[in-house]
Amino acid sequence: MIRSFQDVMKIAKERGPKVISVACAQDIEVLMAVDAAKKEGIADAILVGNKEEIEALAKQENIDIAKFQLIDIKDPAEASLKAVELVSTGKAHMVMKGMVDTSVILKAVLNAEVGLRTGNVLSHVAVFDVPGYDRLFIVTDAAMNIAPDLPTKKQIIENAVEVAYALDIEVPKVGVICAKEKANPKMPDTMDAQALAEMNEKGEIKGCIVGGPFALDNAVSVEAAKHKGINHPVAGYADILMAPDIEAGNVLYKSMVYFANAKNAGVIVGAKAPVVLTSRADSEEAKLYSIALGVLCAAKMF
Numbered sequence: 001m002i003r004s005f006q007d008v009m010k011i012a013k014e015r016g017p018k019v020i021s022v023a024c025a026q027d028i029e030v031l032m033a034v035d036a037a038k039k040e041g042i043a044d045a046i047l048v049g050n051k052e053e054i055e056a057l058a059k060q061e062n063i064d065i066a067k068f069q070l071i072d073i074k075d076p077a078e079a080s081l082k083a084v085e086l087v088s089t090g091k092a093h094m095v096m097k098g099m100v101d102t103s104v105i106l107k108a109v110l111n112a113e114v115g116l117r118t119g120n121v122l123s124h125v126a127v128f129d130v131p132g133y134d135r136l137f138i139v140t141d142a143a144m145n146i147a148p149d150l151p152t153k154k155q156i157i158e159n160a161v162e163v164a165y166a167l168d169i170e171v172p173k174v175g176v177i178c179a180k181e182k183a184n185p186k187m188p189d190t191m192d193a194q195a196l197a198e199m200n201e202k203g204e205i206k207g208c209i210v211g212g213p214f215a216l217d218n219a220v221s222v223e224a225a226k227h228k229g230i231n232h233p234v235a236g237y238a239d240i241l242m243a244p245d246i247e248a249g250n251v252l253y254k255s256m257v258y259f260a261n262a263k264n265a266g267v268i269v270g271a272k273a274p275v276v277l278t279s280r281a282d283s284e285e286a287k288l289y290s291i292a293l294g295v296l297c298a299a300k301m302f
């Protein structure tokens with residue numbers, strides 16, 4: 001059972017190593033994370049970006065980057081396209097965001113010629129190890145789909161379920177998070193949550209248990225769920241927390257990190273390969289864990 005990022009790292013060593021192409025690698029935490037991933041034997045890296053800046057940062061932190069292939073492209077959009085192309089042409093197993101805006105790298109991932117589209121929805125999945133809890137939490141979508149409609153939400157759940165499988169969770173429990181636990185036509189996300197739970201009951205969303213609408217407390221706290229009289233297998237036991245939109249998802253993500261001191265990792269899934277995507281402000285540790293999570297996801301695909 002994978003219960004912590006120590007477990008994720010251990011399993012990534014067994015299922016790796018994989019090759020990662022880094023878009024705009026001139027980011028000190030990213031360089032430290034890929035260096036650590038190489039030393040841990042979970043991933044090798046191809047660095048794409050501003051050569052002079054990458055070399056200067058590496059020198060500053062005593063990182064021997066001679067062991068990595070380095071492709072000098074200064075423009076962030078071009079560097080992102082090159083990093084993505086390395087994956088679509090089979091030279092790398094996954095791509096990682098460096099010092100580049102999220103929307104720039106996502107546009108490269110969605111690029112019609114060299115991108116990694118599959119025809120499915122791509123979505124962001126974040127994993128958190130929150131102090132005081134005995135399991136990892138998966139949060140989706142904090143970074144890609146801005147205001148998903150019902151069919152998109154269905155695929156966002158399916159993508160998160162695949163990540164849960166990569167983390168060896170056999171039957172993931174999905175809590176569809178809203179502001180309250182009763183469906184209310186004046187609150188459209190609660191109606192979507194009810195519809196998603198019904199789709200799961202009818203077998204239209206398979207391989208998991210979906211419950212909702214839930215307020216966050218009812219999804220993660222058995223006591224809170226009991227107090228509200230909610231009797232559902234997901235209530236209090238959710239593995240996956242699905243946010244109604246990017247604003248709620250992103251606030252939940254940053255709250256976990258800044259208020260709860262959670263350790264975190266993040267990937268975009270639904271594409272031909274995982275895209276390791278964290279916040280630029282995330283720590284080197286979060287970036288290393290994200291590479292490890294990407295390795296587990298890639299190991300399911302390649």
Ligand SMILES: CCCC(=O)SCCNC(=O)CCNC(=O)[C@H](O)C(C)(C)COP(=O)(O)OP(=O)(O)OC[C@H]1O[C@@H](n2cnc3c(N)ncnc32)[C@H](O)[C@@H]1OP(=O)(O)O
Nearest residue numbers: 102103106107110120121122123142143144145253278279
């Ligand atoms: C959590 C830590 C990191 C962060 O904090 S991130 C911060 C917040 N995140 C962001 O700012 C990114 C939010 N999302 C976006 O900016 C945009 O949705 C995104 C992903 C860049 C796409 O925008 P555009 O390039 O303008 O795309 P578009 O809507 O015109 O669509 C272009 C083509 O791509 C397709 N597409 C867009 N989103 C997709 C998805 N999720 N899955 C699959 N396909 C998708 C879209 O259907 C369109 O296809 P086509 O060209 O019409 O065939």
